[in-house]
Amino acid sequence: MSLKALHIVFITSSILLALFFGGWSVNHYFHGGTPVDLLFAGGSFLSAFVMMAYTRVILRKLKDISYL
């Protein structure tokens, strides 16, 4: 498995973490949290979106490199 393949695995994990953290922050806000939690939630969802866009860009950039 090349660095390209592991990087895709890593970014996918990071996107899942960002979505989870966003959901966790929203849940925390509705269970006695502060507006800062909403800020974290917004930041996390935005990060997930940015990383999805980044994945498209990096796949295009590394299209000639093998996954092996």
Add this chain to the structure above:
Amino acid sequence: MDIPYTSKPRPDTGLYNAKVGIWLFLASEVMLFGALFSSYILLRIGADKWPSGLLNIPIGTFNTAVLITSSVTVVMAWASLKMNNFPKFKLYMGITILCALAFLGIKSIEYKDKFTHYQVWLKDGTTQTGHIEGNPYFLNHNKLDARKLDHIMFRSDGGHVVAAAEHGGNAKGGHAAAVKIERKDIQRLSAYVPAHSTYFAIYFTLTALHALHVVGGSLVLAFFWGPGSKMWKTDPERFTNRIEVGGLFWHFVDLVWIFLFPVLYLL
């Protein structure tokens, strides 16, 4: 005599040797961290009560972002070499190393905060968390006796101001004023260190082992960025492969953190 298959793939594996080597090493690392994660799960499900809210989530989140950024830049560094752009490699690898140092710096601040944060168990059955005046490191009830200290001045955390007030303190804006606690009233005193509880024992084991991997990885990447980069002039393909191998290790270290962060900070 040249070492074979440093840049060209071996016919039987289809990979250059260093890549096979790093994946064998990473497999052993998966077993190491896997065992520790399993220990964490068993300790947690076996505990009557598991603490929460003891770690600083904004700091942990920031450190997660730092590590994700470093993974992006290490791939950019490798891709730059693939495109024969050495100056860009130097730039991206330099940023990766800076991210590693930032992660370690932030982690050490987090550790320092834990080493000066205390829990005191009183003989009346109550407990308080907070800071001791002067912010001493690693103090405990045995050291109080060894130093012949007959009291501590204790500043309770916001969530424990009522308990502090009961001991003669004044609650002000979520933080209690320092109160005097006599040694004879103290059952146990501990900083947030591994000896404090199972929670901090596994927290420090996991995060310190991870931090050691960050130190090791950043040293190797710094070598490739500095003196090791001379190889680019003599054997660029082999150097590019070295960066890929270093990047694979770095991704593993970052992937461990991607699991550590939610497990330790959020759940």
